[in-house]
Amino acid sequence: AAGVIQSPRHLIKEKRETATLKCYPIPRHDTVYWYQQGPGQDPQFLISFYEKMQSDKGSIPDRFSAQQFSDYHSELNMSSLELGDSALYFCASSSRWRVDGYTFGSGTRLTVV
């Protein structure tokens, strides 16, 4: 079965650089969520999109932005990277009105040096 695809799997950037993370949801899923997980921490919600519109916003820094495109894939853009941005970034997708759980992608490990 198709899963949530995230790219790249690993990313190393220097401070103050920019990074773009991509997420391709499961086909027919209309909602995408972005989470950030620091070492030893629980995932923290960043932002979500439903039908290409932002639906919910969490603790996303102003330096980050995201969007969902017409094919439902989503991109998380991160600028002026800081050391503290080093984390696992997960994307999850769901069909808004289905009762099954959200499916997570494999994540992108971002390291800022």
Place this chain on the structure above:
Amino acid sequence: ELKVEQNPLFLSMQEGKNYTIYCNYSTTSDRLYWYRQDPGKSLESLFVLLSNGAVKQEGRLMASLDTKARLSTLHITAAVHDLSATYFCAGGYTGNQFYFGTGTSLTVIP
């Protein structure tokens, strides 16, 4: 904002033993999830609990939900080493973000 608390945070148990992880949440939530995460890996969905009294079982794991007490439990029966991982519960509302608990790091020792 939904607050989700898990306990214990760390659990070391011997193979063959039983134990329960507890998940309390602060306000109403129309669903409760349990996820498993291995180090550096993604979150694997274990259970979705939708209604009061819901009980689901998969292998040595059984999850239950008491919406009146705002409590979910994950019971481990006859633990084996392969169950070593971090377990998260998460709650939320349909279509909205869901909030994770702090996670329980489980280590099963021979």
